[in-house]
Amino acid sequence: MTTRRLLLNEIAPLMGRERKLSHSRNESISKILGVNRDRTATNGTGLTASNLVRAMSILTKRTDLHFLTLRPWVKVLSKRGLLRHERVWCPFCYQEWHDTNKSIYEPLIWCINVVQICPIHHHPFLSVCPHCLMTQLVLSGDSQTGHCNKCGKWLGSSRFKSGEVSKMKKAPEIAS
Known part of the structure; x- marks a missing residue:
């Protein structure tokens, strides 16, 4: 469904x-x-x-x-600039969960604008599919978690090394 x-x-x-x-x-x-x-x-x-x-x-x-x-x-956080307007992810998290047969999901922390780096893998979040180079919608009607909501390909990967991740488009920096 x-x-x-x-x-x-x-x-x-x-x-x-x-x-x-x-x-x-x-x-x-x-x-x-x-x-x-x-x-x-x-x-x-x-x-x-x-x-x-x-x-x-x-x-x-x-x-x-x-x-x-x-x-x-709600009483602590300002709504202004709180949430991202595009989807970001950690390819290492997705791959690790996949390889260990854990549930694939999008942690809430990935939605928070000021969080730029995965707290587990210490790598910047990605915001562009490595396959079709398209940015991702936060929520899409036909998408499957862990997959690109444009081309449908898997977004997790253990093949991204530090150098490769830094060459890919990361989540945009927020303005101060």
């Missing part, structure tokens, strides 16, 4: 979004979530994250899902 189908069929109705949707195969994730173009809001401190957590809590019967977002930090 694609992310788009999950959102359209299961999550959007619980967020009160079903009447406004066309149920088109190409329905925009932003439109489904009602966030215009700011898909980063799903991980943030605002209403979109809160509504998404509520819907997911109903579906999963879990009460701790707010910890998967920055909602617990």
Whole structure:
């Protein structure tokens, strides 16, 4: 099941979004979530994250899902410039999880704008697919975690050595 189908069929109705949707195969994730173009809001401190957590809590019967977002930090963190507007990743994390049969996921820390380096592997995050050289959407309707949401190829790799990683486009520096 694609992310788009999950959102359209299961999550959007619980967020009160079903009447406004066309149920088109190409329905925009932003439109489904009602966030215009700011898909980063799903991980943030605002209403979109809160509504998404509520819907997911109903579906999963879990009460701790707010910890998967920055909602617990709403009174501490400024929303301004908090989240990235493009997806970044550590290819070493993806590959390590793949090779050890662990769940492939995108840690919340990868979304935070000021975090530029993987705290585990101490390498800068990547923001461009090494295969198609395209930047990645934060959330895509047809993507699979750990894969490029443009060409679909695997983003993890143990072949990236320090020199190779530094030659690839890294996550953009934030302005001070």
